[in-house]
Amino acid sequence: MPMLTNPSTKYLPYTAVPFPPNYVRQWPARRTTVAPTWLSTDLRDGNQALVNPMSNLTKLELFRELVKIGFKQIEVAYPSASDQEFQFVRSIIENGEVPDDVSLQIITPARPDLIKRSIGSLSGTRHAIIHLYNAVSPVFREVVFRNTKEQTIELTLNAVKLVKKLTEEETARSGTHFTLNYCFETFSQTEIDFTVDLGNKVLETWGKASPDDKVIFNLAATVECAPSNHYADMVEYFSTHINQRDCVILSIHPHNDRGTAVAAAELGLLAGGDRIEGCLLGNGERTGNVDLITLALNMYSQGVSPGLDFSELAETVALVCRCNEMETPARYPYAGQLVFSAFAGTHQDAIKKGLDAQAARWAEVDRSGQGIKYWAMPYIPLDPKDLGYGYENLIRVSSQSGKAGAAYVIKQTMTLDLPRKMQVAFYKVVQEESERIGKEMTAALITSAFKQTYCLDSKPIGRLFLHSYQLYPLSPSGGRASPLSDYSCDLDNLTPGEDFDSLLRFEGKLTIDGKQRTIQGDGNGPVLAILDALRADLGLDLAICESAAQTINPDSPAHTKAVTFIEMSLPGEPPGKPGLGSAWGVGISSEVMTSKCRAVISAANQLVGSREFLLPKNVFSPRSMFQTSADSWLREVKLRAGRLLWQYSEQERSDPPNTKIPLQI
Structure with a gap:
């Protein structure tokens, strides 16, 4: 059957709340500044919705978690429904599981045969709440029960009288203090004038409501059948028309049929609600009850303490899911695995900038002692660390x-703050790898790709690998002095031809295509010197585009390391287009000079491609003026004059055979 083109022929709109003419609603101008009283109904309303209801052992585990979180009112059972439910209430009371400041609530229909057993289950607890309910909307009155309004009122008041009598008897017997919680089941579908009239009659029949011992009225949106603002109107009307308002607690109980239970609860509080009833993660029949986690953390994110502790939210969520045999969607508010995750590039850029700006702002608060460390972050309304993430x-x-x-991950895993243009270059690497594997790039994969790309390893990765080097200051005449133990220069704004105080000679041992070679070059500073060596000995001509420097672990001088970022290009290639003739290099070392040299080799590895290097130079080595015993054949060579080429001496006769003797000709 297709959807109707005119659904008004089948579905009726909600009835407006009959406020007097020119009435100004109060709830739109209010805001929540204090937390409500929370009632968890996970063990009853949530449990009855499960395919496989919880065992009493599982219910006990969840009850302990609710106490740990901070709930002071917990609906624990429907004692008249089964012996198991009755025994659960008795067990937690008799075994001392109920703290003195926690009230137990049980639910019972307005039936005399069930009320007595329900009240008896609570004997001996410090404070108990009787949740007495009956459906009062027209569809239930006329179709389900076939009662008139008058008959519905009579049934309700007779039940209230019985509850009053039995609770007073139980109080005299065991000392348990009882509070009446009368629930207008299907309140959201009931004429608002009728609920007010019935509520006033309940108050009169109970006869002992006071500011110190209030009656609770449960305004249940058993079926969410209208917008949240309509529910707020109903709550405000009831709140402003019920008698003895200072002796009444209005309890908000929205369901989620329209997907707006949280909004209805928030507006219901603005409209006069004092208490919220719901379940963790919104478990419940059909689409569920209001989610107490979402509601509480919404308040928390606005600076209102909810009085509930979700500091270990992941553990709480895991426990609730296990007890209820349910799963939480990855995008579920606050509790989902991906709710604090951003995949989109623009979102990531905003979050990264927000974290950097906030770190600076908080550091200034620490330094000056003024202001507060307020949370202000793009896309993330609440600090994940507050929830244990x-x-x-x-x-x-x-x-x-x-x-x-990708830059954020590298900063988190390696504490490297990549220059902006380098971020662009490295993300091309990450994107290609992500497309190749067809999966998300985890932090481990990104870090591995970074180290591989920039040859950050103690063993050769690329075609070039720097083993060791020495730098010698050169005199104006070209002679060299002793090697420098450490020499650093400011590379942050290095440009070709920059003037340094002295000329340096670089002599380095490299592995080049698997073979060790020594290269040598001169330049003003270590970077220009190693570039000269690459050009002179390998034929690799590189130009500097941009550079930057960073220090990591600055708070631990013994472990401080210098980091150099340098962008280089091949001759004739315009700088500024990473991946198109230019490439970045990274060098990390406890010595500044070494970090610079390593950065040059790192960039060179990405630019060399498959080009051939110059062969090693043939360096002339003068023949030694010392002769060894390997030349003994010379002893028998005679000159024309008859003299031997080799002149024996007294020393030779006494020295070992391998002794070097000056050659005499």
């Missing part, structure tokens, strides 16, 4: 991400 999941990288995502 870290920041490692904030930015997730895929082929659809941008440069900021």
Whole structure:
């Protein structure tokens, strides 16, 4: 059957709340500044919705978690429904599981035969709440029960009288204090004037409500059948028309049929609600109850303490899911695995900038002692660390991400703050790898790709690998002095031809295509000297485009390392287009000079491609003026004059055979 083109022929709109003419609603101008009283109904309303209801052992585990979180009112059972439910209430009371400041609530229909057993289950607890309910909307009155309004009122008041009598008797017997919680089941579908009239009659029949011992009225949106603002109107009307308002607690109980239970609860509080009833993660029949985690953390993100502790939210979520045999969607508010994760490049860039700006702002608060460390972050309304999460999941990288995502991961894993143009260059590497494997690039994969790309390893990765080097200051005449133990210059704004105080000679041992070679070059500073060596000995002519420097672990001088980033290009290639004739290199070392030299080799490895290097130079080595015993055949060579070429001496006769003797001709 297709959807109707005119659904008004089948579905009726909600009825407006009959406020007097020119009435100004109060709830739109209010804001929540204090937390409500929370009632968890996970063990009853949530449990009855499960395919496989919880065992009493599982319910006990969840009850302990609810106490740990901070709930002071917990609906624990429907004692008249089964012996198992009854025994659970008795067990937690008799075994001392109920703290003195926690109230137990049980639910019972307005039936005399079930009320007595329900009240008896609570004997001996410090404070108990009787949740007495019956459906009062027209469809239930006329179709389900076939009662008139008058008959519905009579049934309700008779039940209230019985509850009053039995609770007073139980109080005299065991000392348990009881509170009446009368629930207008299907409140959201009931005429608002009728609920007010019935509520006033309940108050009168109970007869002992006071500011110190209030009656609770449960305004249940058993079926969410209208917008949240309509529910707020109903709550405000009830709140402003019920008698003895200071002796009444209005309890908000939205369901999620329209997907707006949280909004209805928030507006219901603005409209006069004092208490919220719901379940963790919104478990419940059909689409569920209001989610208490979402509601509480919404308040928390606005600076209102909810009085509930979700500091270990992941553990709480895992426990609730296990007890209820349910799963939480990855995008579920606050509790989902991906709710604090950004994959889009623009989002990642904003988050990365936000984290950097906030770190600076918070550091200034620490330094000056003024201001507060307020949270202000693009896309993330609440600090994940408050819920027991870290920041490692904030930015997730895929082929659809941008440069900021990969740069953020490198900053988190290696504490390297990549220059902006280098971020662009490295993300091309990450994107290609992500497309190749068809999966998300995890932090481990990104870090591995970074080290591989920039040859950051103690063993050769690329065609060039720097083993060791020495730098010698050269005198104006060209002579060299002793090697420098450490020499550093400011590379942050290095440009070709920059003037340094002295000329340096670089002599380095490299592995080049698997073979060790020594190269040598001169220049003003270590970078220009090693570039001269690459040009002179390998035929590799490179130009400097941009550079930057960083220090990591600055708070630990013994472990401080210098980091050099340098962009280089081949001759004739315009700088500024990473991947098109230019490439970045990275060097990390405890010595500044070494970090610079390594950065040059790192960039060179990406630019050499498959080009051939110059062969090693043939260096002339003068023949030694010392003769060894390997030349003994010379002893028998005679000159024309009759003299031997080799002149024996007294020393030779006494020295070992391998002794070097000056050659005499």
